[in-house]
Amino acid sequence: MTDTTRNYDRILGNWFTGVDGDPDGYTEGCESVASWESDPERREQFAAFKDELAAHIRDSSDQPVGQRETQWLNDEWLRNLWYDLFGPEPAPDDPYPVPAEDWGHPRETPYIEYAVGHEADSTEAERAWLAQRGLTHADIQRGYSWRQQPPPDYADRLARLTAEGRRTSYDGEV
Amino acid sequence: MAGNDGSGPVRRALTGLLDAWLDLDRTSAPLFGEVRSRAAGVARAADAARVGGLATQVVSHADAGATAAERELAGLAGVFAAETRSLVELLTGAPCVVTPSMLGSGPAALVAGFAGGPGHDYVADLVADAAVDERQPSEVAERAPVVNTIPLSVAAGLRAEFGDEVGDELLAMVCHARGHAVQLHGPDVPDEALMARVSWKKDPMGRTDAKNSWRRDPDGTVTTKHGIGHIAGKFTTVEAMIKPLKALLAHTGGTLDGLHDYLTDQADAGRVRIFVPADVAGLEPGDATGFRGSGTGTTLTARHWRSARGDAMQTGGGPMPIVRTDQIAEGEDPGAAMIFRRTDLGTWALVTCYPTEVADEKFIRLRSTTS
Numbered sequence: 001m002t003d004t005t006r007n008y009d010r011i012l013g014n015w016f017t018g019v020d021g022d023p024d025g026y027t028e029g030c031e032s033v034a035s036w037e038s039d040p041e042r043r044e045q046f047a048a049f050k051d052e053l054a055a056h057i058r059d060s061s062d063q064p065v066g067q068r069e070t071q072w073l074n075d076e077w078l079r080n081l082w083y084d085l086f087g088p089e090p091a092p093d094d095p096y097p098v099p100a101e102d103w104g105h106p107r108e109t110p111y112i113e114y115a116v117g118h119e120a121d122s123t124e125a126e127r128a129w130l131a132q133r134g135l136t137h138a139d140i141q142r143g144y145s146w147r148q149q150p151p152p153d154y155a156d157r158l159a160r161l162t163a164e165g166r167r168t169s170y171d172g173e174v
Numbered sequence: 175m176a177g178n179d180g181s182g183p184v185r186r187a188l189t190g191l192l193d194a195w196l197d198l199d200r201t202s203a204p205l206f207g208e209v210r211s212r213a214a215g216v217a218r219a220a221d222a223a224r225v226g227g228l229a230t231q232v233v234s235h236a237d238a239g240a241t242a243a244e245r246e247l248a249g250l251a252g253v254f255a256a257e258t259r260s261l262v263e264l265l266t267g268a269p270c271v272v273t274p275s276m277l278g279s280g281p282a283a284l285v286a287g288f289a290g291g292p293g294h295d296y297v298a299d300l301v302a303d304a305a306v307d308e309r310q311p312s313e314v315a316e317r318a319p320v321v322n323t324i325p326l327s328v329a330a331g332l333r334a335e336f337g338d339e340v341g342d343e344l345l346a347m348v349c350h351a352r353g354h355a356v357q358l359h360g361p362d363v364p365d366e367a368l369m370a371r372v373s374w375k376k377d378p379m380g381r382t383d384a385k386n387s388w389r390r391d392p393d394g395t396v397t398t399k400h401g402i403g404h405i406a407g408k409f410t411t412v413e414a415m416i417k418p419l420k421a422l423l424a425h426t427g428g429t430l431d432g433l434h435d436y437l438t439d440q441a442d443a444g445r446v447r448i449f450v451p452a453d454v455a456g457l458e459p460g461d462a463t464g465f466r467g468s469g470t471g472t473t474l475t476a477r478h479w480r481s482a483r484g485d486a487m488q489t490g491g492g493p494m495p496i497v498r499t500d501q502i503a504e505g506e507d508p509g510a511a512m513i514f515r516r517t518d519l520g521t522w523a524l525v526t527c528y529p530t531e532v533a534d535e536k537f538i539r540l541r542s543t544t545s
Contacts (some may be wrong), residue, residue, distance in 0.1 A: 013536030014442040020403025020476065021511060021530060024385070025445065027401065032443070042443060064508070065535045069473050105178055113480070117399045123384045142484065143180035146475055148267035 002168050007045050008052045011145060016081055017065060021116040030084045030111045031125040053082060054091035060102055061160055061167035071173040076146035080109040087133050096151055104135045106143020116140060150174075181265060182485030183242045185478040186440045188261040189468075189495065192300055195254040196281060204239045204276025212235070223430040237306070244277065251277045255287065258297065265478055266292040281305065300517030302471035307468040313485075314507035315370035316390045320380030321363070324349050324356050331412035335420060340380050344419060344428050350523030352515060354379060359408040362417060365465075372406035373493050374398075374485070394490025404476045404534075407464025407501050407529045414461035418450040418510035418527055425540055437514050437522050440538055444516035448535040450531075452502050459503035462529035468495035 004012075008089050015029035033125035036046045036172035064074035079098055082091050090097035104112060115126055130136060154174045162169045203534040211439035217229040255274035270293025281301045288294040294463035301404040310318075312330050325451030328348065348355055357363070357379035358371075363418035370376040378398045409415035440446045452458070453543045483494045492509040502508045511534070533539060 009536050010442045012445050013534070013538065014445045017536040018447070018511070018534040019404070020480075021534070022447070022513060022526075023401030023403065025447070025513065027385075036443065067530065073473060080480070106182070108481075113484075114401055115399065118397055121384060121387070121397060121399070141180075142182065144483065148474075 002061060002165065004056070005052060007048055007049075008056075011049045019110045019114070019164070023110070025057055026084075026110055027115040031129065032092070033085050035144070045104075050086065053078060053085075054093070056091045057082060058095065059092045059161050059166045061161070063170060063173075067170045067172065070150075071158060072150040073146060080107075080145065083133075084109050084111040095157065096154075097148075102145075103133065105158035107146050108142045110143070110145075112140060113136070175427070177262075180481060181478045182481035182483075183236075184261055184264050185482035186457075186485055186491065186494070188258065188265065189300070190405065191254060191261065192219055192297075194303060195251070195284065196301070198250065199248065199275075199277055199280065199284060200232045202244070206244055206278075209236055209240045227389050248274070251275070255278050259288075262288075262293040266291040266296055266474070270294075285286065295472075296469075296475060296532070299475055303468035303495065303497050307497050308368040308465070309368070309493040309495050310373045311493050312374050312390055312394055312396055312490075314366070315374040315376050315396075315493075316374065318366040318370035318376065319364055320367065320378060321377075322357055322379040322381070325360070325362050327362075327412050328356055328415075329362065331416055334417050335357055340423075340430060347522060348419075348524050350517065352463065352523050355415070355527040357525050358526065360503050361411050363408055368406045368408060368465050369496060370497055371400075371402055372404065372467065374487060375400045375402050375483075391490075396487040398487075398492075402490065404463060404467035404470045404479050405499070405531070406466075406499075407462055407499070409529060410461055411462055415527065417455040417457050417461070418512055419524075420456040421450050422512065423539060434522060437516075438491070441514075441516060446514040447537045448512045448514070448540055449509055449536075450512060450534045450540045451507070451533065452505075452539055453468045455508060455510055457502050457508070457529070459500055462501045462503075462508075464499055464501065464529070465496040466499045468497050501529040501530070501531045507533045509533060511537060 001156075015025050019026040033046075036042045050057045057075060058073050061070050061091070062074065062078060064071070072078075079091070079094070083098070083103055088103055098122060103109070111129065116122075116130065116137070118128075122137065158169065158173065162165045181335045210233075213233050221229040251269050251274045255272045259270045263517045268291060270291065271289040272293075273287045273289075275287045281304070285294070285298045288297050329341070329345050332345050332348070335341065336344060347353075363378050367376070367378040371378055373397050374388075374390075375398045376388045377398070381387070381400075384399070386398070386400045388396070388400060390396050415504045423433055425430075426436040437446050440448075467483070468478065470476035470479045485513060486492065486494055508529070508531055510527055511530045514522050515525050517523050
């Protein structure tokens with residue numbers, strides 16, 4: 001997939017990008033997944049969003065905002081989003097899945113950064129989010145948010161996916 | 175919450191190390207200059223008193239002493255350089271090569287000692303901001319005022335701009351209980367509250383719900399989940415704050431019905447985020463101000479700064495450095511972000527509106543109606 005769809009952009013853009021400017025929107029979106037998946041009026045578009053997110057993770061085909069970062073960093077950000085929305089099962093065909101035991105210790109996703117605090121002050125939604133992922137407040141060890149260096153075969157993989165027409169390249173992507 | 179074994183403590187250590195290094199660099203050259211010039215003064219006096227060889231001896235002794243001390247300090251600079259390199263390598267995950275600069279040669283030379291690459295860029299970003307940074311200890315943040323009111327000037331400004339009828343409707347949209355544009359980003363938010371917000375995540379409007387309550391314990395640890403990244407900004411006048419709304423209303427036909435239809439059309443699950451570019455809104459330098467974390471020029475460095483802030487909060491540490499910013503003047507693609515949400519009654523509330531240095535491309539970008 002070389003372009004993002006309007007449905008994808010609309011959900012990402014109204015809730016999840018720009019998390020550092022609007023952390024509350026991101027957090028609320030993460031806590032709305034169950035209700036979105038059970039809402040007959042929203043179920044289909046959200047399922048399409050989920051499929052497309054998986055495809056962009058697989059093909060490195062969602063470019064970072066402003067192309068100011070590397071494709072790898074953006075892919076890793078999408079992996080965090082996937083975890084924050086859907087849990088530790090990697091996106092289908094994710095070529096570089098995050099080891100399940102890394103989530104929450106030391107890998108810190110935006111939801112963990114902004115919504116997970118002390119147990120004593122926790123909200124019901126926050127406790128439910130942790131429980132669904134098999135985590136507790138005591139488990140959280142804040143380390144890094146993404147693997148800094150891409151795997152050795154990553155540049156070759158990008159070139160191949162570009163040649164196959166599954167993504168569009170840009171200056172500074174590696 | 176368990177401990178932090180990641181980039182936060184490393185970034186805090188790097189910040190402290192660079193503080194010490196820059197301080198040594200700044201103070202040592204004038205100090206030795208002073209030693210030599212005093213020795214010269216003594217020598218002149220001795221010369222005037224015709225105390226033979228003393229004049230030359232004083233100068234050469236003082237010079238030798240100063241040179242020896244400089245050598246010692248140069249060794250210390252070498253230690254600072256090596257330690258900095260190690261921390262930067264941990265933070266960037268990339269190798270870093272450094273040749274320590276001569277002490278007293280200034281911040282630019284210190285940065286130039288780092289060979290080109292991620293490590294150089296990381297240090298350059300930190301050193302550039304270190305020249306102008308500010309720090310607000312958490313006990314000062316604790317005393318920063320919290321205000322949860324809508325000043326009358328907002329109503330007056332909206333009526334003056336849009337007339338009484340539309341102005342009042344927009345006022346209801348801006349002042350909705352679910353919104354906080356004025357309380358967090360309005361002209362009356364004091365500097366201390368913005369500094370406390372970015373440095374210690376203190377909500378300027380003092381909300382006490384689970385997601386915004388703020389507490390500083392006697393040991394200095396700070397607890398809150400208030401949602402704030404590494405920048406806290408505001409509009410400097412009511413006129414500036416209204417500019418994005420004015421542009422949006424013009425874009426949607428100038429009527430509230432048109433605005434409602436537009437929001438309904440753009441919404442996802444009752445939420446709309448819009449970016450209004452500065453040139454479309456007529457926002458100019460001086461219309462915005464605020465504070466951002468020091469050395470937050472990239473996604474990576476900003477992430478590390480926030481992580482270090484979290485570490486300072488959790489351990490009762492000292493403040494992370496911050497820098498005053500004018501988002502409109504300094505941004506690469508500046509403007510205003512507006513977030514709307516549909517209320518249970520089906521009307522629209524402005525959740526927030528804040529100045530931003532750079533557009534988020536997935537926000538709906540408002541196009542100029544004239545171009």
